[in-house]
Amino acid sequence: MRVTLLGTGTSQGIPVIACKCDVCRSDDSKDKRLRSAIMIEEGATRIVVDVGPDFRQQMLRHEVDNLNAILLTHEHADHIFGLDDIRSFNWLQKSPMDVYCEERVQKNLKSIFKYVFDVNKYPGTPQMDLIDLENKEFSIGPVNIIPIRVYHHRLPVYGFRFGRFAYLTDFNMIEDQEIDKLIGVETLVICALRKAPHISHLNLLGALELIEKIAPRKAFLTHMSHEMGKHRDLIKDLPSNVEPGYDGLVLEI
Numbered sequence: 001m002r003v004t005l006l007g008t009g010t011s012q013g014i015p016v017i018a019c020k021c022d023v024c025r026s027d028d029s030k031d032k033r034l035r036s037a038i039m040i041e042e043g044a045t046r047i048v049v050d051v052g053p054d055f056r057q058q059m060l061r062h063e064v065d066n067l068n069a070i071l072l073t074h075e076h077a078d079h080i081f082g083l084d085d086i087r088s089f090n091w092l093q094k095s096p097m098d099v100y101c102e103e104r105v106q107k108n109l110k111s112i113f114k115y116v117f118d119v120n121k122y123p124g125t126p127q128m129d130l131i132d133l134e135n136k137e138f139s140i141g142p143v144n145i146i147p148i149r150v151y152h153h154r155l156p157v158y159g160f161r162f163g164r165f166a167y168l169t170d171f172n173m174i175e176d177q178e179i180d181k182l183i184g185v186e187t188l189v190i191c192a193l194r195k196a197p198h199i200s201h202l203n204l205l206g207a208l209e210l211i212e213k214i215a216p217r218k219a220f221l222t223h224m225s226h227e228m229g230k231h232r233d234l235i236k237d238l239p240s241n242v243e244p245g246y247d248g249l250v251l252e253i
């Protein structure tokens with residue numbers, strides 16, 4: 001299985017519009033972070049987790065010409081606002097896109113993207129089939145998926161385990177029984193917003209503590225804010241099995 005980090009930035013991305021900080025002005029490509037998303041590839045099956053406002057750019061950058069399904073962690077703008085751009089795949093594949101998400105997220109999609117779900121749709125509107133996501137194991141083609149329930153302040157969000165790999169973003173609370181489902185994960189991608197505490201996101205210390213509990217062979221940080229500092233400085237502060245993720249990083253699992 002191959003995992004590509006399509007984006008590793010928080011909701012504003014890096015650079016932040018009009019910000020003149022060192023991180024936003026850095027010329028290191030690893031300090032340029034699109035909104036967080038990953039792509040999973042196994043044989044001919046390709047799945048994207050989260051479709052933020054940078055989805056179009058992410059699909060172009062990686063020359064993606066086929067997509068089997070989308071998984072959504074939750075309904076925040078930085079995770080769904082690229083959904084209108086699934087149209088290219090609708091036309092190419094001549095089919096609606098399978099979008100897996102929980103009931104609350106489906107309800108939000110129907111109100112945010114009202115035109116997609118209208119009875120009399122405007123021609124050329126995106127086509128998606130919403131598929132119920134519950135806290136139980138399922139498969140898409142050869143890819144086995146175990147949802148992991150986490151909490152984003154009080155908002156329930158799903159992370160996902162795919163065999164020896166897991167992706168957890170946008171949360172700062174996870175119950176012990178959900179941590180148990182991550183035993184044996186060898187590669188973990190986990191959110192860490194910044195060094196200072198935050199009401200709904202793990203900060204660096206919180207992410208490192210959870211990494212220690214899950215004990216993967218290797219962990220990569222994602223959903224980072226410009227307040228986290230530059231990639232090259234951050235990497236020096238981390239334990240040997242933890243690295244800041246960066247856009248375009250490919251992990252062979």
Ligand SMILES: [Zn+2]
Nearest residue numbers: 011076078170
């Ligand atoms: Zn987010």
Ligand SMILES: [Zn+2]
Nearest residue numbers: 019021024226
């Ligand atoms: Zn900045």
Ligand SMILES: [Zn+2]
Nearest residue numbers: 074076152170
């Ligand atoms: Zn969020």
